[in-house]
Amino acid sequence: MKKIVLTGGGTAGHVTPNIALIPALKKEGYEIHYIGTYDGMERSMIESLGINYIGISSGKLRRYKSVKNLTDPLRVLKGFGESLKILKRLKPDVVFSKGGFVTVPVVFAAKTCKIPTIIHESDMSPGLANKLCIPKADYVLANFPEALEKLPKNKGILSGTPIREELFEGDREKGLRFCGFSGDKPVLLVVGGSLGASAVNEAVRNILPKLTERFDVVHLCGKGKAKEEYKDVKGYVQFEYVSEEMKDIFKITDIALSRAGANAICELLALRIPNVLIPLSAKASRGDQILNADSFKKQGFSEVLYEEDITEEGLLDIILRTYENRQEYIDNMKNSPQKDAINIIMELIKKLTKSD
Numbered sequence: 001m002k003k004i005v006l007t008g009g010g011t012a013g014h015v016t017p018n019i020a021l022i023p024a025l026k027k028e029g030y031e032i033h034y035i036g037t038y039d040g041m042e043r044s045m046i047e048s049l050g051i052n053y054i055g056i057s058s059g060k061l062r063r064y065k066s067v068k069n070l071t072d073p074l075r076v077l078k079g080f081g082e083s084l085k086i087l088k089r090l091k092p093d094v095v096f097s098k099g100g101f102v103t104v105p106v107v108f109a110a111k112t113c114k115i116p117t118i119i120h121e122s123d124m125s126p127g128l129a130n131k132l133c134i135p136k137a138d139y140v141l142a143n144f145p146e147a148l149e150k151l152p153k154n155k156g157i158l159s160g161t162p163i164r165e166e167l168f169e170g171d172r173e174k175g176l177r178f179c180g181f182s183g184d185k186p187v188l189l190v191v192g193g194s195l196g197a198s199a200v201n202e203a204v205r206n207i208l209p210k211l212t213e214r215f216d217v218v219h220l221c222g223k224g225k226a227k228e229e230y231k232d233v234k235g236y237v238q239f240e241y242v243s244e245e246m247k248d249i250f251k252i253t254d255i256a257l258s259r260a261g262a263n264a265i266c267e268l269l270a271l272r273i274p275n276v277l278i279p280l281s282a283k284a285s286r287g288d289q290i291l292n293a294d295s296f297k298k299q300g301f302s303e304v305l306y307e308e309d310i311t312e313e314g315l316l317d318i319i320l321r322t323y324e325n326r327q328e329y330i331d332n333m334k335n336s337p338q339k340d341a342i343n344i345i346m347e348l349i350k351k352l353t354k355s356d
């Protein structure tokens with residue numbers, strides 16, 4: 001039987017593209033296994049789909065100083081040993097890696113076992129985990145043309161990003177019911193990335209009375225970031241993280257205020273939702289969200305507000321302006337050429353599959 005191992009984790013952005021591939025893999029008759037960390041957020045996301053999940057030990061790859069930098073290499077080594085054992089037992093035809101630090105031992109073990117490996121990079125430049133994995137991979141898929149330029153010529157393929165099909169099948173009534181909204185006001189979705197974003201959360205909560213005059217506001221605020229004092233604010237609802245309800249929330253969204261994670265913005269584009277992006281600052285990252293956001297603004301899909309420039313009036317103004325001009329953004333998004341990522345990736349997976 002055809003077999004594939006998927007891997008990726010740490011944040012939802014390293015898991016949802018894998019999830020997007022699962023229906024197509026099932027349709028083609030693949031037996032699917034997933035390797036993630038023992039206790040990362042990928043575990044429940046994958047187990048809830050009934051996919052065989054195997055946890056391994058993993059260490060974070062940090063660019064900054066921490067005492068854990070001394071113990072984490074040992075965990076990565078342990079993860080490598082565990083991955084070797086798992087791959088030797090499962091003997092998959094292909095390993096597909098979506099990035100995140102857990103994937104490093106898996107991809108290295110796949111190379112040792114001579115199992116063909118594909119990795120996918122969502123951002124403009126490869127993350128640290130993917131950087132380490134590129135020499136071991138057979139193919140590297142890119143979401144952005146800009147990333148392709150930085151990849152070895154014989155390995156890089158422009159695929160775009162796989163988006164979960166279910167996101168296109170949201171139900172308005174269910175979305176309104178879930179949020180407790182009447183449907184009379186336009187809906188503003190605030191989403192701070194899969195882990196939440198304190199800067200975005202605070203800025204929005206500071207102008208809530210003004211926002212709720214115009215919009216019903218649904219706020220995906222990140223784990224541990226819901227605040228009791230906002231529980232009863234009329235026209236405002238907060239969720240720390242939503243899973244299957246995401247599609248219904250997108251369905252009722254008239255405008256989004258979002259971090260500029262690669263998957264989030266590709267979903268907004270595919271669903272043609274006008275948006276204002278607040279990219280994660282270069283101080284807290286390698287700056288890819290800024291590049292993502294600038295590129296989307298240049299193409300007329302988004303407005304951008306940099307974290308350092310947030311003021312109460314400025315934030316309200318850019319949200320209102322973008323909402324007033326929403327049709328312009330929707331038209332630009334409709335005219336954007338989009339890659340059929342799921343099919344491109346499936347063709348490559350099938351090419352690398354030997355057994356049947």
Ligand SMILES: CC(=O)N[C@H]1[C@@H](OP(=O)(O)OP(=O)(O)OC[C@H]2O[C@@H](n3ccc(=O)[nH]c3=O)[C@H](O)[C@@H]2O)O[C@H](CO)[C@@H](O)[C@@H]1O
Nearest residue numbers: 011012013016122193194195220241242246261262263264
């Ligand atoms: C802090 C950080 O390192 N961020 C990175 C991370 O972002 P992050 O993990 O936030 O990823 P994205 O914004 O790309 O994707 C978030 C995903 O989670 C889903 N979602 C979100 C909230 C929720 O309640 N429910 C839900 O299902 C979204 O629909 C989307 O599919 O990976 C991205 C892709 O490599 C990068 O571009 C980001 O820079």
